[in-house]
Amino acid sequence: MAIPAALAAQAIKNRPKVPVSKDVTTVLLASGLGIGVFFAVRALVKKFKRNNREMNALEPGNPANFAIRLKLAFENNKPFGWGTNEEVVFRTLEEIPSDAVRRKVERAYKDLYGRNLSADLMDELSTEEFAIAQEIINSKT
């Protein structure tokens, strides 16, 4: 026997409502907003840091200057569209005056490119070249 449509509509209308407290809704909304704000602020901070690094990069001896030169050397593509200018990498590493500045260069590199300088050195250089780079880096005090 079919349920008359009017009865079915009545049943739907009178179904028990699952109570969702206002507090829960507020918390869910707030945490959603919080996450959104977190990511927005994080993006802004990243952009600010990158711009700041770029502004300082023309100044010789600034960590960002070394970081950008290393990145350019990594991207110094040879005719076949790959390659790294390892001479420039070594020369730039030599010019970094101390281990303290070297650590600042790593941070500048991270701010500028969102990448790890040591990992990129390893990727861009052959095993022998990386060993030379390590030696230059380790000689700094």
Ligand SMILES: [Ca+2]
């Ligand atoms: Ca390369």
